[in-house]
Amino acid sequence: MDYTLSLTRHAAEVLDAHLLGDRSREQMAVTLCGVNRLHRELRLLVRDVILLPPDAFRHQTAVRLELKPEVQAFIHQRAHEQGLIQVDWHSHPGPLRSHPGPLSSHPGSVAFSATDDEHEAAQAAYLAHRMEGVPFGSVVVSDGAMDARLWITRSRQRKGKDGRVRAVVYRPEAQPLQAVLLGDLRRVIPTTAPGGAVPHDPALSAVHDRQVRAFGQAFQRRLGELRVGIVGLGGLGSALAAHLARLGVRDWVLVDPEVVELTNLNRLVNATVTDAQGERPKVYVARSSVRQSNPNASVRALQTDVFDPEAQRALKACDLLVVATDNHASRMAANRLAVQYLIPLLHAGFHIGVEALPPSPSPARQGKDGEMAVTDVSGEFAIPDLGRWCLQCAGIVDPQQAGWELAPAAQREVLRQRGYVDGTPAPAVCHLDGTVAALAATEIHNLVHPFRPAGNGQTRRYLVYDALRAELTSLGVTPSDGCPVCSPEDGVLGLGDLEPLPDYRRKPQLPSAVRLATDAADSRAATRLPRGHREPEAAAGEELALQLATPSPQPGGNGELVPDVRLPNRRARAQRLQVALDAGPDPDWP
Numbered sequence: 001m002d003y004t005l006s007l008t009r010h011a012a013e014v015l016d017a018h019l020l021g022d023r024s025r026e027q028m029a030v031t032l033c034g035v036n037r038l039h040r041e042l043r044l045l046v047r048d049v050i051l052l053p054p055d056a057f058r059h060q061t062a063v064r065l066e067l068k069p070e071v072q073a074f075i076h077q078r079a080h081e082q083g084l085i086q087v088d089w090h091s092h093p094g095p096l097r098s099h100p101g102p103l104s105s106h107p108g109s110v111a112f113s114a115t116d117d118e119h120e121a122a123q124a125a126y127l128a129h130r131m132e133g134v135p136f137g138s139v140v141v142s143d144g145a146m147d148a149r150l151w152i153t154r155s156r157q158r159k160g161k162d163g164r165v166r167a168v169v170y171r172p173e174a175q176p177l178q179a180v181l182l183g184d185l186r187r188v189i190p191t192t193a194p195g196g197a198v199p200h201d202p203a204l205s206a207v208h209d210r211q212v213r214a215f216g217q218a219f220q221r222r223l224g225e226l227r228v229g230i231v232g233l234g235g236l237g238s239a240l241a242a243h244l245a246r247l248g249v250r251d252w253v254l255v256d257p258e259v260v261e262l263t264n265l266n267r268l269v270n271a272t273v274t275d276a277q278g279e280r281p282k283v284y285v286a287r288s289s290v291r292q293s294n295p296n297a298s299v300r301a302l303q304t305d306v307f308d309p310e311a312q313r314a315l316k317a318c319d320l321l322v323v324a325t326d327n328h329a330s331r332m333a334a335n336r337l338a339v340q341y342l343i344p345l346l347h348a349g350f351h352i353g354v355e356a357l358p359p360s361p362s363p364a365r366q367g368k369d370g371e372m373a374v375t376d377v378s379g380e381f382a383i384p385d386l387g388r389w390c391l392q393c394a395g396i397v398d399p400q401q402a403g404w405e406l407a408p409a410a411q412r413e414v415l416r417q418r419g420y421v422d423g424t425p426a427p428a429v430c431h432l433d434g435t436v437a438a439l440a441a442t443e444i445h446n447l448v449h450p451f452r453p454a455g456n457g458q459t460r461r462y463l464v465y466d467a468l469r470a471e472l473t474s475l476g477v478t479p480s481d482g483c484p485v486c487s488p489e490d491g492v493l494g495l496g497d498l499e500p501l502p503d504y505r506r507k508p509q510l511p512s513a514v515r516l517a518t519d520a521a522d523s524r525a526a527t528r529l530p531r532g533h534r535e536p537e538a539a540a541g542e543e544l545a546l547q548l549a550t551p552s553p554q555p556g557g558n559g560e561l562v563p564d565v566r567l568p569n570r571r572a573r574a575q576r577l578q579v580a581l582d583a584g585p586d587p588d589w590p
């Protein structure tokens, strides 16, 4: 079993500043973590960061750190109530040799002290006793280095001759963490992490020779380790897959329910007329495409949509998610997955707007019957700054539109007739897909291996390409408070397996109704559409009230499909945590 720890970039920066702030004494912080249980990996996901100020300590010196008992109790209580795993961070003091500090990956060395071992073993046993076998993590940082471990405690009952339990014996054991992920694909390997070198492939070395000359072997190795999940393998998704495959990504999860049609051939990378005639799934075309540059690529091609639990299980095991679809519902689902499991996400999309020109007579500018004017040709990508903003609070995903798209077919047809959802195929052209895909691949490259000069604007989080003006614009996003998805208080940030994902297909609890007036002048006679209703003949003046997932108009209301995330159910979370810890085929898992 591999153990890893994931943070958002924001949390990593906050911890970095706190732990390195005053280097004359040891500093401490506590993170509370959700969990992502994978086949052979347990990922701890930092949700809460608690920075401990000087008055939280009974002793705080250069060699000793002891929390006040009431602070310790507060932290235990908070972890217990929220069903989260506690991971303690502390620094070993000393002069700073270089900056950026210990959370950045540059060589150095730090080790847990004998005192750390002793205190942490006792703490691990106490927490395992109090929270029924829950593990306890710890991280030590110093200048230029980090070490990290997870304490797993086995317990055994000791019985007397009469068969009664005399005592419970706890045996905590420290397991090294393989990696600490600091958001945006940055990673630190702890000093005692077991080595897991990627096998060397001489053929691939030759393939990437020309880029290694500029960006180095470490960049190439890191790309080779990443599992990339792409949702949507249309023109844009297939172009991005082809770019990333050539760049060196070799582990894939591809998700798209559609098959190739003749109308896709103007832009779908590597698709043929035979594919369209044979109705070949788009994910199989993309799989062939990535294997052209690496025949040994590991590809999980799922001909389904992102709402399918099987796809969600495969996607939560990825290191990077890409959503390149043309609808809000799938973007909303990918965004939720990224936020809940702290997986870096890239959304890419485009828009071509056309307007029918009014027919003649007169002014020379007007077109003939049926002539169109192109009003917009633009593309964009966005990489949410998890912990600060996500696609939903940035307005890139519209939960109301998503709700309409997810409505049952009959309701969607009503919405289409009234112009709330577009039923006609959107215009698309290959060079727009290709440009956006190349821009997005550039940014992914820069995340894996920052090649732009450090400082402002190093990462382009939201980039818009306007093909009408031939302009690139980098947009800023203002973080919004209280996002129902990504807020650390009310959202699902870092909860991982501790919170169920919404069942988008069933749509159990719909927070509010949308009122659609066919005639605004007469909007009193409301008709509620029952479940499984047939398409109504909408008479003039009739108003339809559709039950759909939309943002609630009340302050603090949320537009998510399952609005119960505000109420942490400790018992349910504790059960899910146990399931996550117990699950899987690994018999060594305690």
Ligand SMILES: [Zn+2]
Binding pocket: 090, 091, 092, 112, 113, 116, 140
């Ligand atoms: Zn220490």
Ligand SMILES: [Zn+2]
Binding pocket: 388, 389, 390, 391, 392, 393, 394, 483, 484, 485, 486, 487
């Ligand atoms: Zn958000």
